[in-house]
Amino acid sequence: MEDGAEKATTPDSSSSQAAPPALSAVYVNRRLVAGNRAMAAVHVALVATVIGQRALALLSAGTSSASPASRSLQVQHVAMALADLTLLFVWALSQSGLWRPVTRAAFPGRLLAAVPRGALPRVDVLVVTADPDKEPPLGVVNTVVSAMALDYPGGKLSVYLSDDAGSPLTLLAARKAYAFAARAWVPFCRRHSVQCPWPDRYFAGDDDDADGDRRREELAEERARVRKLYEKLKADIEAAKNDETISGSWSKDKRQNHDAYVEIIEDGDGVEEIPALVYVAREKRRAWPHHFKAGALNALLRVSGVVSNAPYVLVLDCDMACNSRASALDAMCFLLDRRPPPDSLAFVQFPQLFHNLSHKDIYANELRYIFGTRWFGLDGVRGPPLSGSGFYVRRDALYGATPTADFMPDATAVAELKTRFGHSDRLVASLRSPGVPPEAEAMMSLAALASCAYEAGTAWGAGVGFMYQSVVEDYFTGFQRFFARGWTSAYCYPEPRPAFLGSVPTNLNDVLVQNKRWMSGMLAVGVSRRHSPLACRPLLRASLLQAMAYAYFGFAALCAVPVLCYATLPQLCLLRGVPLFPCPAATAAAFASSLLQHMAEVCVSRRGRLDLRTWWNEQRFWVLNALTAQLFGCVSAAQELLGARALDFDLTSKAAVDGSLYQDGVFDFTGCSALLLPATTLSVLNAAAIVAGTWKMSSSSSSSSGGFHFAPQLFLMCYGAALSYPLLEGMFLRRDPARVPPRITALSVALAAVLLAAMLG
Numbered sequence: 001m002e003d004g005a006e007k008a009t010t011p012d013s014s015s016s017q018a019a020p021p022a023l024s025a026v027y028v029n030r031r032l033v034a035g036n037r038a039m040a041a042v043h044v045a046l047v048a049t050v051i052g053q054r055a056l057a058l059l060s061a062g063t064s065s066a067s068p069a070s071r072s073l074q075v076q077h078v079a080m081a082l083a084d085l086t087l088l089f090v091w092a093l094s095q096s097g098l099w100r101p102v103t104r105a106a107f108p109g110r111l112l113a114a115v116p117r118g119a120l121p122r123v124d125v126l127v128v129t130a131d132p133d134k135e136p137p138l139g140v141v142n143t144v145v146s147a148m149a150l151d152y153p154g155g156k157l158s159v160y161l162s163d164d165a166g167s168p169l170t171l172l173a174a175r176k177a178y179a180f181a182a183r184a185w186v187p188f189c190r191r192h193s194v195q196c197p198w199p200d201r202y203f204a205g206d207d208d209d210a211d212g213d214r215r216r217e218e219l220a221e222e223r224a225r226v227r228k229l230y231e232k233l234k235a236d237i238e239a240a241k242n243d244e245t246i247s248g249s250w251s252k253d254k255r256q257n258h259d260a261y262v263e264i265i266e267d268g269d270g271v272e273e274i275p276a277l278v279y280v281a282r283e284k285r286r287a288w289p290h291h292f293k294a295g296a297l298n299a300l301l302r303v304s305g306v307v308s309n310a311p312y313v314l315v316l317d318c319d320m321a322c323n324s325r326a327s328a329l330d331a332m333c334f335l336l337d338r339r340p341p342p343d344s345l346a347f348v349q350f351p352q353l354f355h356n357l358s359h360k361d362i363y364a365n366e367l368r369y370i371f372g373t374r375w376f377g378l379d380g381v382r383g384p385p386l387s388g389s390g391f392y393v394r395r396d397a398l399y400g401a402t403p404t405a406d407f408m409p410d411a412t413a414v415a416e417l418k419t420r421f422g423h424s425d426r427l428v429a430s431l432r433s434p435g436v437p438p439e440a441e442a443m444m445s446l447a448a449l450a451s452c453a454y455e456a457g458t459a460w461g462a463g464v465g466f467m468y469q470s471v472v473e474d475y476f477t478g479f480q481r482f483f484a485r486g487w488t489s490a491y492c493y494p495e496p497r498p499a500f501l502g503s504v505p506t507n508l509n510d511v512l513v514q515n516k517r518w519m520s521g522m523l524a525v526g527v528s529r530r531h532s533p534l535a536c537r538p539l540l541r542a543s544l545l546q547a548m549a550y551a552y553f554g555f556a557a558l559c560a561v562p563v564l565c566y567a568t569l570p571q572l573c574l575l576r577g578v579p580l581f582p583c584p585a586a587t588a589a590a591f592a593s594s595l596l597q598h599m600a601e602v603c604v605s606r607r608g609r610l611d612l613r614t615w616w617n618e619q620r621f622w623v624l625n626a627l628t629a630q631l632f633g634c635v636s637a638a639q640e641l642l643g644a645r646a647l648d649f650d651l652t653s654k655a656a657v658d659g660s661l662y663q664d665g666v667f668d669f670t671g672c673s674a675l676l677l678p679a680t681t682l683s684v685l686n687a688a689a690i691v692a693g694t695w696k697m698s699s700s701s702s703s704s705s706g707g708f709h710f711a712p713q714l715f716l717m718c719y720g721a722a723l724s725y726p727l728l729e730g731m732f733l734r735r736d737p738a739r740v741p742p743r744i745t746a747l748s749v750a751l752a753a754v755l756l757a758a759m760l761g
């Protein structure tokens with residue numbers, strides 16, 4: 001932002017006055033830093049020993065004889081060594097996220113003391129939705145309404161809703177929701193300093209009011225009145241859903257094929273100080289690539305740029321809502337804090353936390369690894385990656401500015417700006433005066449900004465806005481648009497009340513489909529010659545650790561290969577009576593160190609509590625994910641790389657399904673497809689190999705010391721069997737409808753039999 005007036009404090013070294021108090025603080029956890037690094041060093045030493053021993057074994061096998069048996073053993077050793085090295089590589093990259101964990105604090109009281117509310121900068125909230133079946137409109141409008149009720153001056157806040165389906169039902173729900181928010185919900189939240197601005201959650205019991213007893217009676221009365229209005233809103237949306245003239249008028253085809261439509265939603269009464277709500281359905285045509293969520297966000301950026309043009313933007317998925325009213329002021333504490341120039345903070349990321357997590361989180365939906373550990377670690381480097389939802393970002397940074405250069409060099413001619421930003425005079429005019437909304441007459445023809453053709457030949461999706469090349473637009477935009485261009489970020493983790501809460505998928509297939517999208521999308525970036533974080537010089541120059549962190553995500557899918565090796569080679573070798581681990585002691589130590597490191601990480605996330613359940617759930621899901629989402633992710637990314645098929649954004653389904661099995665910690669295999677097949681097949685194979693292998697070993701009754709050499713192998717297989725127990729149970733022991741679909745079971749058994757025969761043969 002060029003105009004310093006929007007800042008709480010402008011750095012001014014020449015002034016002799018005492019510096020104003022900082023609006024935020026950062027604390028380094030030194031003990032954790034030391035502990036993390038020590039553990040990493042031990043682990044590297046142990047794994048190096050294992051790989052070294054294998055290399056020695058390989059050399060001696062190579063010199064001893066050239067029989068076919070020793071040939072094949074050599075091949076297995078090479079494969080295991082490559083597997084170990086791949087895993088070590090990915091693990092090493094992941095250590096960047098443990099290097100320097102920090103925590104931060106925001107001081108909104110100081111902010112308000114320094115900047116009168118009326119002088120706070122504008123904020124535009126961008127909410128995206130895509131499908132009224134998978135994303136029920138009631139949930140979407142709860143997100144919208146919760147954002148409207150943020151603790152921020154109403155005149156400075158605008159909410160934009162992108163509806164990719166262009167559904168009349170969503171539009172109607174948005175209009176009704178606006179009326180509810182303007183007349184009842186927002187004033188109610190303000191008057192009673194309600195903590196939870198998310199109506200559905202508030203009325204479900206999250207209603208601790210900050211006022212205490214003082215106005216309890218008054219509150220109870222008003223609460224009942226507002227609740228009635230909310231019930232009415234729910235009923236109206238439900239009725240519209242069942243109304244053929246509204247829902248029936250919009251076929252599935254229309255969702256993919258409709259004009260652009262923009263509506264600034266108003267309420268006849270002209271309510272003051274209520275945030276504006278703008279509904280945007282961008283044009284969709286089958287022949288035009290729409291670039292999924294990134295495309296939707298870019299359309300919203302343009303429309304909002306012409307309507308309110310806030311210098312800061314909050315992005316929210318429709319399956320996530322504000323759970324606290326404090327996030328806007330908290331974020332401003334960082335964004336407006338005095339910092340020496342160049343001011344490089346581009347965005348403040350809040351964690352994605354979830355309201356429907358089970359305490360038996362069998363699908364590791366919590367993403368603790370990311371939001372509970374790695375993001376703190378990266379916050380101490382140059383800031384956490386952009387994470388899709390729940391972040392406040394500078395508009396100019398999205399438009400292509402850098403910390404040292406405006407996105408619009410002084411001499412830039414209008415014509416040149418138009419080649420980058422498109423032909424809209426209004427949009428181009430808005431670039432020149434950040435923060436100032438244009439005249440009312442300029443609001444016309446907003447729909448043109450949301451048309452398919454608008455972006456043709458412009459820099460949208462490449463040099464401007466959210467980036468298109470990847471279905472994991474947050475990951476890609478994060479490092480290409482921000483970190484590689486000198487920007488930094490901050491991780492804001494308010495406690496005890498989370499700023500935002502999202503919802504997680506509650507059946508295994510949805511979880512795996514979602515993970516497969518992430519894995520294939522990030523791998524496609526990781527291995528791309530032009531876009532890989534490891535080929536991105538500015539990023540490498542700015543921070544090797546950060547480049548490593550992005551590379552970790554870019555290569556995480558490769559873990560599928562080593563896991564595939566560990567799920568077949570020990571089995572094969574046991575059946576053939578060949579010991580696979582030359583140095584059992586070192587192997588055991590390395591394995592134990594990996595388990596302990598993970599345990600320590602979970603323990604730190606849980607504030608020192610030894611949470612073995614989470615540890616086990618994550619261990620299990622890690623292997624399952626490797627053999628499903630990561631494996632297929634590799635295949636999809638390869639297909640994309642070869643130009644055979646473009647990656648798709650499969651929407652995660654929300655609400656609709658019944659999540660009770662997940663809540664009880666029981667795997668829900670409903671709808672599982674071929675995606676699950678490698679995992680089920682290999683768990684059958686593993687179980688069979690344990691039985692056949694031990695039987696063979698005991699019947700051949702060879703030397704008694706031989707058992708020691710097979711111990712690591714057998715242990716690994718038994719560990720795998722324990723991890724895969726829910727799959728085996730789902731195939732062979734369960735009879736309920738949510739068991740593994742019988743055709744998947746049958747196919748797995750058949751494939752496992754073929755593999756087993758080949759191994760024995």
Ligand SMILES: O=c1ccn([C@@H]2O[C@H](COP(=O)(O)OP(=O)(O)O[C@H]3O[C@H](CO)[C@@H](O)[C@H](O)[C@H]3O)[C@@H](O)[C@H]2O)c(=O)[nH]1
Binds near residue numbers: 128135514518652653
């Ligand atoms: O064509 C599309 C596809 C998706 N969306 C919206 O994008 C959001 C995220 O989609 P969702 O199905 O919920 O995907 P998730 O896997 O839950 O999303 C995670 O992964 C995405 C990247 O793949 C990130 O953008 C998200 O923030 C992150 O929560 C939702 O609001 C969708 O409505 C669109 O607007 N248009």
Ligand SMILES: [Mn+2]
Binds near residue numbers: 317319652
């Ligand atoms: Mn989601």
